[in-house]
Amino acid sequence: MTGMHTFDTLEVGMTWRGPARTLTEAELAWSCMTSGDWHPIHADASFAATTAAGQRMFQGSYGIHLALGMATHLPELGDAVIAALGLNEWNFRAPLFVNDTVHAEVELTGKRETRDGARAVIERRVRLVKSGGGIAHEGQISTLIHRRSTAT
Template identity: 55%
Template structure:
């Protein structure tokens, strides 16, 4: 069931279900990005790296985090679009077999100078199953809201 902009409160939190990253995910990330660096694609090379194994491109974690955070809050058809990201950090590498989930918190919300539109700022944290933070940052989106009283 969809929420409305007016129902969202700063401080609200959600946690997504988990998702395990697979070999197919890493192959798809390499194929769609064109980034075949040996740290992603060569098990022998990556085995000698600090991580000791192949790791995902940092942007793949961002891709997964944004997808997992989509329903939080569920604004349905009221979402106008994404406005951007800020302060996104890669805290730990993501590897094949890692199970991840996102934690989403409403950091801020405001109406815009254009009636009927509001901005929601979400703090999104991509965590591994052991509770460690893999990536974290803030995402802003615009949504329809009730017209302000004249």
Template identity: 55%
Template sequence: MMPAAIPFDALEIGDRGHSGGRTLTEADLSFSCMISGGWHPIHADGEFARHTGPGQRILHGSYCLLVATGLAADLPSLGRAVIADLGVREWRYLQPVFAGDTLYAEVEIIGKRITSNPARGVLERRIRLVKASGAIAHEGISALLVERGAQAS
């Protein structure tokens, strides 16, 4: 069951939300190598990674982007009003992410505008992928195209 939708026009710049947590596993690490085809030893070779700065294998940044956008998908709760994800920009990898890290998404509304079609709006969200320690691992901006009319949940 989808939570009740918040109408586009009720959202304010500065509104924030926080997702539930997701603990990444060794399976996530292996899966990130398999789906990307990227088998660099920092991701795939524990012995190699042990002798690097992080001291252990790290997850692909692009996999963490996938996790972040998944955790942020319902922030804010827009129900079925979301028409399309318009993309992500300025995504930065600030800290390595490891198997065993528990991550959360923090979302802040940083912009909203009505499109040339007044029945639609664009919502800009800053997404931060945050470790359980509070450290920001990744961050960037996502834009959503949203219906402004009746937003049935």
């Protein structure tokens, strides 16, 4: 499903699939630099080759970063998004490596108006899926949105 949505056009059970992208060496370095996590499983190819994974892997938090970013536009809500409210039941299913290609799959699992009626909360199951079909990450996210567009 594509196109612009509002709270009123969203239906529980709707699903979306986002475009794929391939993870790069530069992203792994950026993830180490910005997190400060230079554990050898992320930063030392010789060490990582001796582990069960056999290669360096991204920090788990980078997968969350990717999944949430990719899911922001699914469904396309334009300027309706106000803020993320939280993550629930987030699970790391498989490691992410340089050259993995991933995409987000999103399912709308709930929606409700706030008391003031001007805003709403949507609940989405988000999966970060690797090109072979395996799920790398998945969890539930809650997002606060405007009921109507704020564009003038």
